[in-house]
Amino acid sequence: xxxxxxxxxxxxxxxxxxxxxxxxxxxxxxxxxxxxxxxxxxxxxxxxxxxxxxxxxxxxxxxxxxxxxxxxxxxxxxxxxxxxxxxxxxxxxxxxxxxxxxxxxxxxxxxxxxxxxxxxxxxxxxxxxxxxxxxxxxxxxxxxxxxxxxxxxxxxxxxxxxxxxxxxxxxxxxxxxxxxxxxxxxxxxxxxxxxxxxxxxxxxxxxxxxxxxxxxxxxxxxxxxxxxxxxxxxxxxxxxxxxxxxxxxxxxxxxxxxxxxxxxxxxxxxxxxxxxxxxxxxxxxxxxxxxxxxxxxxxxx
Amino acid sequence: xxxxxxxxxxxxxxxxxxxxxxxxxxxxxxxxxxxxxxxxxxxxxxxxxxxxxxxxxxxxxxxxxxxxxxxxxxxxxxxxxxxxxxxxxxxxxxxxxxxxxxxxxxxxxxxxxxxxxxxxxxxxxxxxxxxxxxxxxxxxxxxxxxxxxxxxxxxxxxxxxxxxxxxxxxxxxxxxxxxxxxxxxxxxxxxxxxxxxxxxxxxxxxxxxxxxxxxxxxxxxxxxxxxxxxxxxxxxxxxxxxxxxxxxxxxxxxxxxxxxxx
Numbered sequence: 001x002x003x004x005x006x007x008x009x010x011x012x013x014x015x016x017x018x019x020x021x022x023x024x025x026x027x028x029x030x031x032x033x034x035x036x037x038x039x040x041x042x043x044x045x046x047x048x049x050x051x052x053x054x055x056x057x058x059x060x061x062x063x064x065x066x067x068x069x070x071x072x073x074x075x076x077x078x079x080x081x082x083x084x085x086x087x088x089x090x091x092x093x094x095x096x097x098x099x100x101x102x103x104x105x106x107x108x109x110x111x112x113x114x115x116x117x118x119x120x121x122x123x124x125x126x127x128x129x130x131x132x133x134x135x136x137x138x139x140x141x142x143x144x145x146x147x148x149x150x151x152x153x154x155x156x157x158x159x160x161x162x163x164x165x166x167x168x169x170x171x172x173x174x175x176x177x178x179x180x181x182x183x184x185x186x187x188x189x190x191x192x193x194x195x196x197x198x199x200x201x202x203x204x205x206x207x208x209x210x211x212x213x214x215x216x217x218x219x220x221x222x223x224x225x226x227x228x229x230x231x232x233x234x235x236x237x238x239x240x241x242x243x244x245x246x247x248x249x250x251x252x253x254x255x256x257x258x259x260x261x262x263x264x265x266x267x268x269x270x271x272x273x274x275x276x277x278x279x280x281x282x283x284x285x286x287x288x289x290x291x292x293x294x295x296x297x298x299x300x301x
Numbered sequence: 302x303x304x305x306x307x308x309x310x311x312x313x314x315x316x317x318x319x320x321x322x323x324x325x326x327x328x329x330x331x332x333x334x335x336x337x338x339x340x341x342x343x344x345x346x347x348x349x350x351x352x353x354x355x356x357x358x359x360x361x362x363x364x365x366x367x368x369x370x371x372x373x374x375x376x377x378x379x380x381x382x383x384x385x386x387x388x389x390x391x392x393x394x395x396x397x398x399x400x401x402x403x404x405x406x407x408x409x410x411x412x413x414x415x416x417x418x419x420x421x422x423x424x425x426x427x428x429x430x431x432x433x434x435x436x437x438x439x440x441x442x443x444x445x446x447x448x449x450x451x452x453x454x455x456x457x458x459x460x461x462x463x464x465x466x467x468x469x470x471x472x473x474x475x476x477x478x479x480x481x482x483x484x485x486x487x488x489x490x491x492x493x494x495x496x497x498x499x500x501x502x503x504x505x506x507x508x509x510x511x512x513x514x515x516x517x518x519x520x521x522x523x524x525x526x527x528x529x530x531x532x533x534x535x536x537x538x539x540x541x542x543x544x545x546x547x548x549x550x551x552x553x554x555x556x557x558x559x560x561x562x563x
Contacts, residue, residue, distance in 0.1 A: 014497030
């Protein structure tokens with residue numbers, strides 16, 4: 001016993017300059033952005049991990065949207081004759097596709113993010129919102145190469161960018177970032193409890209593809225449904241797509257002013273801002289629900 | 302001395318679900334069977350640890366040791382009661398570190414360190430020591446899922462001990478790994494103890510607890526059954542009197558000291 005006492009006296013005294021606090025971060029999305037270095041590592045890991053052991057690597061992120069583009073361009077454009085109805089149809093489709101792809105990617109990979117990172121979620125004390133947010137940022141990263149192709153296509157068809165281009169891009173991406181993260185949060189945790197949600201995501205993705213003015217134009221919705229177009233615009237993804245088309249497609253048409261008059265909603269910017277606000281509120285709500293149930297995640301994984 | 306860990310009436314329940322699909326659940330409900338059941342893994346546990354103490358947490362399998370450790374580490378939150386800690390926590394839970402199987406050892410070191418709150422520069426500073434201690438050689442740049450179980454836990458342990466934490470958690474760390482490595486680990490933990498870091502050590506090996514710890518906590522079915530002196534704690538835990546001959550205790554000091562825990 002004297003041994004122990006002597007040994008104890010021998011030990012250094014360590015003064016810890018920190019308060020006694022719960023060991024887990026509890027600020028939700030705020031603590032995610034407080035730990036940006038960790039977030040960056042996770043995003044980089046996700047980008048590398050997605051194409052690990054693949055020969056073509058990042059090239060796949062071009063192939064997927066490109067293949068979809070060619071299907072729509074050929075089937076809808078040539079076979080169904082959309083080329084005649086919509087000016088510069090390829091750019092119209094592609095600018096919509098970028099937004100839709102950003103959303104479905106965020107939604108899909110966000111939903112799988114907690115289950116897919118089981119080994120980390122179960123062992124490490126980090127804000128669990130990290131994973132859906134990282135999934136969103138990875139999808140945002142993939143918007144870049146696609147947008148690059150789009151810009152080239154625009155320039156090739158005579159493009160005049162304006163101030164609306166900048167606002168359109170920012171607003172559209174903002175809407176999808178908020179909406180995608182909100183849904184990714186809820187579905188990621190739901191997927192932990194019932195894997196059914198992971199399967200449901202693909203189906204929702206199908207609806208999204210046809211629920212936005214991508215392969216058809218907003219002008220057509222307006223012509224067919226008249227005042228019901230309002231309800232169509234209640235869909236924030238449709239707003240984001242329109243904003244992105246405002247940014248790219250409008251400037252590439254023959255007479256942009258005329259295109260805005262006939263092919264865009266009257267209150268494009270107002271609707272866009274409202275959609276952004278609504279998506280932000282949704283994000284806050286989803287975060288609150290997430291915080292409520294995330295306690296049960298480790299035992300279910 | 303300051304308090305390092307305070308656990309106040311911490312309780313953690315798990316829900317056991319018997320049936321996974323709607324069909325199974327409906328059938329079970331019609332038959333009047335339970336669809337789910339509650340299981341209390343940690344039941345109203347309270348204790349306090351001073352900075353620099355080293356605690357041996359003992360108990361049978363399934364007594365709630367790992368759950369308690371997860372709550373201290375922050376992976377889980379108690380359903381009721383509170384768990385408070387002071388300062389940075391590093392350590393291992395249930396033999397493996399939180400490694401991502403597809404990432405290389407190198408990337409996992411950075412990720413692990415970042416989770417424990419290290420910046421890139423701080424990680425770079427300890428990186429070489431971590432690699433040297435883990436001794437995984439060429440596998441450093443191979444994905445972690447190609448590692449043997451011993452290599453994985455060696456790397457995890459190495460990261461945990463090299464991070465300058467205030468609290469060190471070790472759950473069955475010595476269960477895997479060969480003898481030389483176990484010896485290295487014990488030496489390292491001795492150093493950690495001397496540096497005044499709080500140690501929370503989960504083990505079944507009486508001898509290594511005796512060597513490492515100043516105080517023993519024993520969990521029994523989620524309840525704190527014993528809190529006090531090491532020798533008394535080990536005696537308390539004798540796993541029933543008829544197990545005596547299986548106890549390697551003093552007879553084979555070397556092996557049990559190194560932690561023949563599984």
